[in-house]
Amino acid sequence: MKSLLAIAIIVLFFPLIGCQVSQHKQTSDKNKSSISEPIxxxxxxxxxxxxxxxxxxxxxxxxxxxxxxxxxxxxxxxxxxxxxxxxxxxxxxxxxxxxxxxxxxxxxxxxxxxxxxxxxxxxxxxxxxxxxxxxxxxx
Known part of the structure; x- marks a missing residue:
């Protein structure tokens, strides 16, 4: 029973953790592109x-x-x-x-x-x- 609960928590919350990481990467990429803009x-x-x-x-x-x-x-x-x-x-x-x-x-x-x-x-x-x-x- 505990293992089913642990699997359910991992399945439910793992995608949320992944989304937060990818959003952070997008923000970092945007900042890099504005810094490297040609003058x-x-x-x-x-x-x-x-x-x-x-x-x-x-x-x-x-x-x-x-x-x-x-x-x-x-x-x-x-x-x-x-x-x-x-x-x-x-x-x-x-x-x-x-x-x-x-x-x-x-x-x-x-x-x-x-x-x-x-x-x-x-x-x-x-x-x-x-x-x-x-x-x-x-x-």
């Missing part, structure tokens, strides 16, 4: 009808969709524009950037984004400078 270096420009990013050393220019990270950059750009008394102030950034499928974004076919090579979103900004470093050449 892109380039120049962000914001202003009237402009929200763009150009990687250092490249000809391509991308339209940037609104995210909390880009909103923070917009505020910095606005402050620079007021301080320097000139719009469209470039900001050097090192950031996590993700492409947006052109077919899923209506602005790409009709709107300001249509004039750009692609659409991206900025999810995290790791560094921002108000002066462009000499290592970042724009073409």
């Amino acid at each position: 892109h270096k380039g120049v962000y420009v914001w202003g009237h009808e402009v929200s763009s990013y150009q990687p250092c050393g490249e000809h391509l220019t991308y339209w940037v969709t609104a995210t909390p990270a880009s909103d923070e950059l917009n505020q910095l750009s606005l402050a620079l524009s007021e301080t320097r008394n000139a719009p469209y102030q470039p900001i050097y950034i090192e950031a996590a950037i993700h492409p947006i499928d052109r077919n899923s974004h209506p602005a790409f076919s009709d709107g300001f984004a249509a004039d750009y090579d692609a659409i991206i979103e900025i999810s995290n900004v790791y560094m921002k400078l108000t002066e462009l470093p000499s290592s970042c050449k724009l073409k």
Whole structure:
């Protein structure tokens, strides 16, 4: 009788223990993927009808969709524009950037984004400078 009870407990609770371990592994994998995310270096420009990013050393220019990270950059750009008394102030950034499928974004076919090579979103900004470093050449 005791052995049947022990087997029943093992059968009932063993899968629960296994689920907890696998959930922990999933969390660990997610943390690893966000840490190993590539960092892109380039120049962000914001202003009237402009929200763009150009990687250092490249000809391509991308339209940037609104995210909390880009909103923070917009505020910095606005402050620079007021301080320097000139719009469209470039900001050097090192950031996590993700492409947006052109077919899923209506602005790409009709709107300001249509004039750009692609659409991206900025999810995290790791560094921002108000002066462009000499290592970042724009073409």
